[in-house]
Amino acid sequence: MFRKSFTFRGGVHPRENKFRTEHLAIESLPIPGQVVIPLLQHIGTPAEPIVRKGDRVKVGQLIGEAKKFVSVPIHASLGGIVVVVEPRPHPLGIDVLSVVIDRDETDQMPAFSKDPEWKTLSVEEMKFRILQSGIVGMGGAGFPTHVKLSPPPDKKIDRLIINGAECEPYLTSDHRMMIEQTDEILGGVRILGKILNVKEIIIGIEANKQDALKRFRKKTAGLKKIQVFVLRVKYPQGGEKQLIKAVTGREVPSGGLPMDVGCIVQNVGTAQAVYEAVCYRKPLIERVVTVTGPGVIRPGNIRVRIGTPIREIIAFCGGLAEPAAKLVHGGPMMGISQYTDTVPVIKGTSGILVLDKKTANQPPEKPCISCARCVDVCPMRLMPNRIATLVEYAQHEAARLQGLFDCMECGSCSFICPARRNLVQYIKLGKAVCTNNTKIAS
Numbered sequence: 001m002f003r004k005s006f007t008f009r010g011g012v013h014p015r016e017n018k019f020r021t022e023h024l025a026i027e028s029l030p031i032p033g034q035v036v037i038p039l040l041q042h043i044g045t046p047a048e049p050i051v052r053k054g055d056r057v058k059v060g061q062l063i064g065e066a067k068k069f070v071s072v073p074i075h076a077s078l079g080g081i082v083v084v085v086e087p088r089p090h091p092l093g094i095d096v097l098s099v100v101i102d103r104d105e106t107d108q109m110p111a112f113s114k115d116p117e118w119k120t121l122s123v124e125e126m127k128f129r130i131l132q133s134g135i136v137g138m139g140g141a142g143f144p145t146h147v148k149l150s151p152p153p154d155k156k157i158d159r160l161i162i163n164g165a166e167c168e169p170y171l172t173s174d175h176r177m178m179i180e181q182t183d184e185i186l187g188g189v190r191i192l193g194k195i196l197n198v199k200e201i202i203i204g205i206e207a208n209k210q211d212a213l214k215r216f217r218k219k220t221a222g223l224k225k226i227q228v229f230v231l232r233v234k235y236p237q238g239g240e241k242q243l244i245k246a247v248t249g250r251e252v253p254s255g256g257l258p259m260d261v262g263c264i265v266q267n268v269g270t271a272q273a274v275y276e277a278v279c280y281r282k283p284l285i286e287r288v289v290t291v292t293g294p295g296v297i298r299p300g301n302i303r304v305r306i307g308t309p310i311r312e313i314i315a316f317c318g319g320l321a322e323p324a325a326k327l328v329h330g331g332p333m334m335g336i337s338q339y340t341d342t343v344p345v346i347k348g349t350s351g352i353l354v355l356d357k358k359t360a361n362q363p364p365e366k367p368c369i370s371c372a373r374c375v376d377v378c379p380m381r382l383m384p385n386r387i388a389t390l391v392e393y394a395q396h397e398a399a400r401l402q403g404l405f406d407c408m409e410c411g412s413c414s415f416i417c418p419a420r421r422n423l424v425q426y427i428k429l430g431k432a433v434c435t436n437n438t439k440i441a442s
């Protein structure tokens, strides 16, 4: 048992609910008959399709080109025929232009052999392979990794922080990868450290993953540059700003980025994908997803091809159990409820959660009782009650001045509120209104 643990101010302690899948080894989903691959799976500009209906594609083939710096290319995860390129439902709740591929007899995963010369690659060559492979942050945010690895010259980066917190309740895909793919993750960590030329690399893992902590401590013993930190179990411990505060004591300023305090944060899954991209030239065409919750018959940690419809993965997990009431893409705190199970797995899909009526149905909202519990737990030191009320009364500019855009939408305020105020929903609404007003004005 590791005794000293690091954390941040605020946060909440929802039930972890990881017991269903934390001990289950990663399984592979049988190859799907069809994949739906959205051309937007990242923050930034969507990729542009370079295939048409009727084209035959191979696994790993480029099907969407990145035309802007803040964008990534998209690759076929299945070998077969492109049946249509059209908008399809996306886990973000919108329709996104997607390439639909039907599998045929030519489907075969390439051998992706290790490049014996990879250690001789320059920093720019490694970054180019990461870009070409379409790597994005796999913890859910989907920020293009090559962009994060290209800070402006005036931002001196001295710490690389590897995020192994996995603080979202229910989810265990990162945990299982840390146990089963430790060497690959550490290979990616070394590559990221070399690219950023940092003095220190910190791997942060929550204390509820003792087996992963032990593995990483053992594998990094004697390495001066890499340290493994035990993080206190608290939500949102894996938020970038909270993680930086916990392990370095540095505070990212309002409206700022981790690079403003000399830090870059990467998720453990991203490190593994970086390793495969640089050493094997493997594009990001599959990932591990936790399928869990009381509404799934056989929960598990499943490796799936990007673009696989969620419906197929749930079927592989035995289908829906009797109490199934709500389908969530991601975890219960930051995940997005889905109206259809045809949405595909994207690069940022860490979990598929099926809740039952008891957990899905929230009691009705009541008036605020001014208890300030939401203020106490807000990890961004905001006043969620005030911001939400301002949005409710269409005082959007006042809400912005109260730090509307500093909110990371962690949901801690809504979770703790005894009046069940839909605080985070008001805040999301306020951001959308302000963003649209800015667009209209410009």
Ligand code: SF4
Pocket: 377, 378, 379, 380, 381, 382, 383, 384, 406, 407, 408, 409, 410, 411, 412, 413, 414, 423, 424, 427
């Ligand atoms: S206001 Fe935003 S950052 Fe603060 S607790 Fe609520 S959702 Fe999280």
Ligand code: SF4
Pocket: 367, 368, 369, 370, 371, 372, 373, 374, 375, 384, 385, 416, 417, 418, 419, 420, 421, 423
């Ligand atoms: S926690 Fe809920 S009831 Fe308490 S101050 Fe915040 S919004 Fe009001």
